[in-house]
Amino acid sequence: MRLRNAWVFGAALAVSVAACGGGQDKSSTAAAPAGAPAGQKVDTATAGTVQGAVALDGTAPKNEPIKMNADPVCVRENKTPQFQETYTVGSDGKSLANVFVYVKDGLGNYVYDPPTGSATIDQKECRYHPHVFGMRVGQTLDIINSDPTLHNIHALPKNNAEFNTGQPIQGMKTTHVFTTKEIMVPFKCDVHGWMNAYVGVLDHPYYAVTKDDGKFQLKDLPPGTYTIEAWHEKLGAQTQSVTLGASETKDVNFSFKPAAATTTN
């Protein structure tokens, strides 16, 4: 009798555990959009697109001039006056480039193919190229020094491990892998104080960086309701909610005021 009771208790316990799962799984499942059970891949047949543009509501502030005369190589590589890339706008003076746009919330537990290829940041003409970019958790970042001078690349993340790597020789290449998602990880060169860049590290592929036309596209998004965030290094971040139906394309536009360097959620 006692043995039978023990079996009954054990079976009940096992059912309870299976029903509840871990706390993490439970909350994630609740956050997932309808029809997105954990572990499912995105069905590209029903996937849609969120697209839009980022604009500046006002006149772009002047970028800080850069004095490169501390390093003769940098002077030689840059014949024209140099400025920071903080406010990069298109020919219309409104379209804002270097804005990182990504799906902040709403994806649930979809799984994605691992990233193919590596992301790259190049130190060329005493600048980082690109200035703002995105990559995936676990993806390899190639760090290249194309300059005939010394650079150190110093990442200052909050969630990932900080690193500072010297690259004294032209053509040197080192790699790094971020292990945790993080918006955004700043890079700086401590040798050339004006050099800075930002990378958004995500656990999904839905991100883009605006070009001079201010436009972005987040393709192959499954139907659902999403929070889209646009992040700018000086103007902060803005979020918008969008609901995407099957195979739909929705427009989401952002507008930053030059004076407002605040984060709104």
Place this chain on the structure above:
Amino acid sequence: MVDGTIHQPFSHSAIRHQPLAFEMLHKFAKFLAACTVLLILAGSLVTSHDAGLSVPDWPTSYGWNMFTFPPSMWVANIFYEHGHRLIASSVGFLTIVLAGWLWIAEPRRWLRWFGVAALGAVIAQGVLGGLTVKYFLPPAVSTAHAGLAEIFFCMTVAIALFTSPGWNTRAPNASRNQPDSVVDDSSLRALATATTVAIFCQILVGATMRHTGAGLAIPDFPLMFGHLVPDHWNAAIALHFTHRAGALVVAAMVLMTSIAIWLKHTDRVELGQPALLLIIFIIVQATLGALTVLSRRDPWINSLHVVGGAIVLTTSLVISLRTWRAKFDRIEPLRRDRARSAQSAFDSPVRPAGGDPQAARIPANLDVDLGTTAQRGGA
């Protein structure tokens, strides 16, 4: 016993019979102190230019041995960081020489060990410098690095003072009315010491402010956000405010010390001169502090402000140590007995091999050997 007997007379007579050698030692100590000022300037330029991690490895520089790192690569901020490392290495080497020199030539045991302590401090300082690089400038380590720099500088200045003729003979330009005395004023001693401690605390607050990025937490001067007291607060503002308020406290204490010296010891030039210098330095330092804010932390102004703090501290330290000079006298009798016992042993048939018996003879008055006034009591 024989070794000790020989050692004591030689060392005790050293200052009197080898004045040139001791003058050289004193000059070398002063040279080291001057190099330390340069080192502090170099270190502050590193922080002011945000160049602390421009050489990401330590003790190597971009994989090169520090001393073979090609000068053609000392570009941009590397110039400050690598230059700081080279000057620091040089100061470390000079400190080894000074500690060794003191160990061999200095008759005062405590001063010999003080030289060893200075060497320990500069080694610890080097390790802290390395840790700041290895751990990406953690504020606690960087602040400790800045604080220990001041302590080491104080030690070099103290050694220069302890080996000076003014310390070992009668006080320079002492009162005509009291040619054989040193100042023994307990209230002045307390005030001067408190002032020195307050300056050091103020420097620590400044270093913390600097290494936590709070240097412009209050962006205007002399007002603070347009008010006499900030109208809003956070940790950075509180730290910055503490440094400004601390400056007022330190300035008041410096003024009180100087006035006390001028009122009570008008004719003591060895106190009056540094007191005047201290007033001048504190005015310059306050000006540099204001300009640091107004110039939005111009690297050179900011760095000179750091160096100014160190000079204010050591000037106050010199005054403090001179007010403690009389206390050094009071430990004399014990040592005199010890030395006399050494003398009697020396007078025995045992002689140092190859030594000059005349040079080794202990004078009746052992003041010189004991770190006291050489010319006192008709010596």
